Amino acid sequence: MSAPILELDNIFTDIAQYHILHGVSLHIPEGGVHVLLGRNGAGKTTTLRTIMGLWQAKQGAIRFRGEDITKQHTSDIARKGIAYVPENMGIFGGLTVEENMRLATLDGSFDQDRLQRIYTLFPALEKFWNSSAWSLSGGQKQMLAIARAMIEKRDLILIDEPTKGLAPAIILNMVEAFREIARETTILLVEQNFLFARSLGQTVAVIDDGRIAHSGTMAELVEDVALQTRLLSLSLDAHQ
Amino acid sequence: MNQTTNEPHAQTRGGRTGRLIAYGLIGIIAICLFFAPLLFPDVRSQEVAARICIFIVLVASYDLLIGYTGIVSFAHTMFFGLGAYATAIALKQMGPGWDAVIIGGALGVGVSVLLAALVGLLSLRVKAIFFAMVTLAAASVMAVLASQFSDFTGGEDGIIYKVPKIFSPATKLLTDENGKVLTIFGVKANGKMAAYYFVFFGSLILYFLMLRIVASPLGTVLEAIRENEMRAEALGYKVVLYRTAIFCIAAAIAACAGILRAVWLKYTGPETTLSFAIMIDILLMVVIGGMGTMTGAIIGATVMSVAQFYLKDLMQLASEATAGIPLVPDLLDPDRWLLWLGLLFILLVYFFPAGIVGTLARKGHHP
Numbered sequence: 001m002s003a004p005i006l007e008l009d010n011i012f013t014d015i016a017q018y019h020i021l022h023g024v025s026l027h028i029p030e031g032g033v034h035v036l037l038g039r040n041g042a043g044k045t046t047t048l049r050t051i052m053g054l055w056q057a058k059q060g061a062i063r064f065r066g067e068d069i070t071k072q073h074t075s076d077i078a079r080k081g082i083a084y085v086p087e088n089m090g091i092f093g094g095l096t097v098e099e100n101m102r103l104a105t106l107d108g109s110f111d112q113d114r115l116q117r118i119y120t121l122f123p124a125l126e127k128f129w130n131s132s133a134w135s136l137s138g139g140q141k142q143m144l145a146i147a148r149a150m151i152e153k154r155d156l157i158l159i160d161e162p163t164k165g166l167a168p169a170i171i172l173n174m175v176e177a178f179r180e181i182a183r184e185t186t187i188l189l190v191e192q193n194f195l196f197a198r199s200l201g202q203t204v205a206v207i208d209d210g211r212i213a214h215s216g217t218m219a220e221l222v223e224d225v226a227l228q229t230r231l232l233s234l235s236l237d238a239h240q
Numbered sequence: 241m242n243q244t245t246n247e248p249h250a251q252t253r254g255g256r257t258g259r260l261i262a263y264g265l266i267g268i269i270a271i272c273l274f275f276a277p278l279l280f281p282d283v284r285s286q287e288v289a290a291r292i293c294i295f296i297v298l299v300a301s302y303d304l305l306i307g308y309t310g311i312v313s314f315a316h317t318m319f320f321g322l323g324a325y326a327t328a329i330a331l332k333q334m335g336p337g338w339d340a341v342i343i344g345g346a347l348g349v350g351v352s353v354l355l356a357a358l359v360g361l362l363s364l365r366v367k368a369i370f371f372a373m374v375t376l377a378a379a380s381v382m383a384v385l386a387s388q389f390s391d392f393t394g395g396e397d398g399i400i401y402k403v404p405k406i407f408s409p410a411t412k413l414l415t416d417e418n419g420k421v422l423t424i425f426g427v428k429a430n431g432k433m434a435a436y437y438f439v440f441f442g443s444l445i446l447y448f449l450m451l452r453i454v455a456s457p458l459g460t461v462l463e464a465i466r467e468n469e470m471r472a473e474a475l476g477y478k479v480v481l482y483r484t485a486i487f488c489i490a491a492a493i494a495a496c497a498g499i500l501r502a503v504w505l506k507y508t509g510p511e512t513t514l515s516f517a518i519m520i521d522i523l524l525m526v527v528i529g530g531m532g533t534m535t536g537a538i539i540g541a542t543v544m545s546v547a548q549f550y551l552k553d554l555m556q557l558a559s560e561a562t563a564g565i566p567l568v569p570d571l572l573d574p575d576r577w578l579l580w581l582g583l584l585f586i587l588l589v590y591f592f593p594a595g596i597v598g599t600l601a602r603k604g605h606h607p
Binding site for chain 1: 457461463466468474476478479
């Protein structure tokens with residue numbers, strides 16, 4: 001396995017009086033899709049937000065390509081090449097699709113090759129380029145959120161539950177898009193949808209009650225039904 | 241990738257019609273303001289027209305803060321006053337020359353930007369309500385200082401001064417073949433007209449500058465910050481720096497509006513520049529016009545200024561016309577004009593909840 005692009009070392013995060021993360025340690029290798037699975041309230045979103053500096057870790061260290069980014073400002077972390085696609089899509093509804101995309105560029109100009117790739121993956125964005133983002137459907141908003149993370153070369157994209165609330169047909173199409181993105185970028189994907197996650201992930205970590213309960217390859221977890229049942233309260237067989 | 245079948249909502253016919261109405265109103269106002277010296281040559285109307293020009297700039301610059309970036313500040317009149325007082329003091333001390341206008345104006349703008357940067361960097365990190373309180377305190381301090389340092393500022397009485405000679409009513413702006421001042425449609429092309437067009441074109445340049453700002457990438461970032469600070473940060477934008485930058489830009493533009501006010505009035509005092517009543521007027525104009533719509537400033541400033549200057553006259557006429565009806569003339573007594581102004585404001589807010597331009601153009605679209 002390649003050297004980790006991102007390391008979380010014994011991270012503790014509190015939100016107000018609540019202790020959410022209790023010593024989370026993760027090693028995300030460079031390249032491919034890596035999945036963080038867990039139930040609602042397990043600490044998945046908090047982990048991503050802590051990486052982005054949106055919530056400060058109380059203890060522990062976060063290293064990106066070996067550099068400690070634990071105390072860095074969110075905008076500085078983003079400028080290092082980490083993109084974040086939040087759970088609620090994170091688009092700016094009052095702006096057009098074009099303005100949303102332009103915001104994610106480094107200098108306000110588009111790399112035409114990248115833009116063409118995005119149009120190929122998400123033709124709706126080209127069609128509704130000058131429309132307000134609020135007028136897009138839920139699936140199109142999710143496409144926009146993901147496309148925004150792709151418009152510049154990023155080293156790491158953090159994606160929080162991209163399938164939430166989307167129709168199964170759109171979810172299947174999103175698998176294709178993520179495979180395309182993963183060819184040049186490392187993805188850390190937070191999910192509850194195990195079927196979606198297993199079709200993409202090379203490695204998987206399961207978080208429960210703010211602690212990493214398991215980490216390994218996705219293939220191991222897919223093979224081990226007992227482990228799935230113990231960690232996720234599900235069996236893959238039952239979902240097929 | 242397959243697409244969902246949902247199409248973005250088409251712009252409604254009503255929205256298009258509304259925008260056309262808004263643009264039509266703005267066109268009429270622009271024409272009236274451009275030809276104001278010819279169309280409305282009396283002193284009072286000229287004063288209203290000049291006030292509208294200056295307040296369009298002031299309101300639009302405030303809208304950069306509240307409408308485009310989501311910053312609530314009560315210090316806008318402080319910057320307006322700094323521009324006006326610096327110009328006024330320079331004209332008083334240095335004499336009525338362009339050097340005084342330029343040096344005084346530059347000082348006013350410079351001090352405004354410095355103060356804005358200081359207030360912004362120190363307090364734009366905190367919650368909106370605390371920032372609003374800081375700006376309110378700063379504006380109050382400035383008003384007290386203007387009152388206390390009466391040797392420079394004239395205290396509560398303000399300062400009267402002379403302006404560059406070209407703005408003197410005796411100046412012949414244009415002359416006929418006999419060397420007499422040219423008369424256009426019965427109006428003399430004198431220094432008063434020059435002063436009005438100084439205000440008009442000064443305001444126009446500042447307004448176009450603001451249109452350029454909101455149409456630029458900076459404007460898009462500001463709108464993103466207003467919508468969701470955290471998302472903007474996560475895209476790599478330093479929100480505090482952007483908010484401070486726009487606070488400084490708005491302060492500089494407000495100070496420039498103060499320069500225009502000082503030159504137009506030939507008088508600067510607390511009541512004309514620094515008073516909290518002006519801050520309330522600005523807020524009302526932004527709300528009436530529509531927040532986050534640069535064009536709303538034109539309609540808001542016009543509606544409020546015209547109402548403030550002419551509602552009394554209108555009520556006088558209405559009161560006389562209804563003299564035979566019991567109770568009605570009392571209700572329409574010109575002394576009750578503030579009551580009717582308040583009622584007008586309530587009706588405007590009720591029928592145009594997003595402001596006149598905002599409601600006409602449909603929410604979410606910035607004409």
